[in-house]
Amino acid sequence: MNKHEAAQLVTGGTSNWVKEEGEGGASVNIALCKYWGKRNEELNLPVTSSLSIGLPGLGAQTKVRPAARDAFFVNGTPMDSAAKAAARVFDFIRLFTREPVEVKTESTVPLAAGLASSASGFAALTKALNDGFGWNLSGRGLSILARLGSGSASRSVFDGFVRWQAGEREDGMDSFAEPLEAVWPDLRMGLLLLSDKAKPIGSREAMKRTVETSLLYRQWPARVKEDLAGLQEAVSRRDLTQLGRHAEQNALGMHATMLESWPPVMYWLPESVQAIHGVHALRESGVPVYFTMDAGPNVKLIFTAAHESAVRSAFPEVRIIAPFG
């Protein structure tokens, strides 16, 4: 099955505009248990399930409409159609229609934040197309389509805690995300933006290299199994110690598989290592704070509202987000 066939299966093959303009929005998400490695690159089908938390207020709001020629604007600025981001957007749109489309995205994701803007971008675009073409898809259908744009976008279709079920089917129709019921009003995420340098390698290429060359990666599914179970239990009991431990161990486990790939993939900068030591020192001093990291040098802190001031004094530059408002 190719991407186009998968898209047709979900939408029923209809792509007639039912409105002048379709609109949709989605937030970025941070994985507490990571998506790292694909079993099918064409369909972005993952080797393992993953679990994330959405960051409200950081994301994309997108409008689509039929136009004389393809055009893509981000925050009012036209993107070069040859640029990678625009090419990915129109490759995705061509799964549904051959007609030219204008896409206008307002993004509140800081470009250097090391937050996967592709996750909120493709989730918002999928919702906008669903609106414009009147597909009336369920969350499941939206999640499957968003995955075809970018794997992590399958999770950004929903807010709050979200689990993306890896699935087993060749056509990926059982590989979609679903929201968990739980809310955790006191939970906080802290973003440490440590570098705005270009990444040495994109996550798509890095995960492929890891799957192909890392022996440690063979242990990864076992790591995920343990962390997913632990995280879900932690969420249901609002147990930060357990949540933090599994999130941190999962992130370090993912980076371990990258470090042991060849050529090695190392996203960490000296500032990342310094921040990690800072987290561990704070924890030893009695403040329950943990971290996670993605395919980049930035560090994301996990703690609760009661410890906001301690976290702020240790990391004055931190941007604190309350995922449940």
Ligand code: 2P0
């Ligand atoms: C995640 N990452 O679970 C993991 C952790 C990066 C590190 O999902 O190739 O941009 O578009 O499916 O979704 C980044 O990968 O990759 C990612 P594609 P995607 O958040």
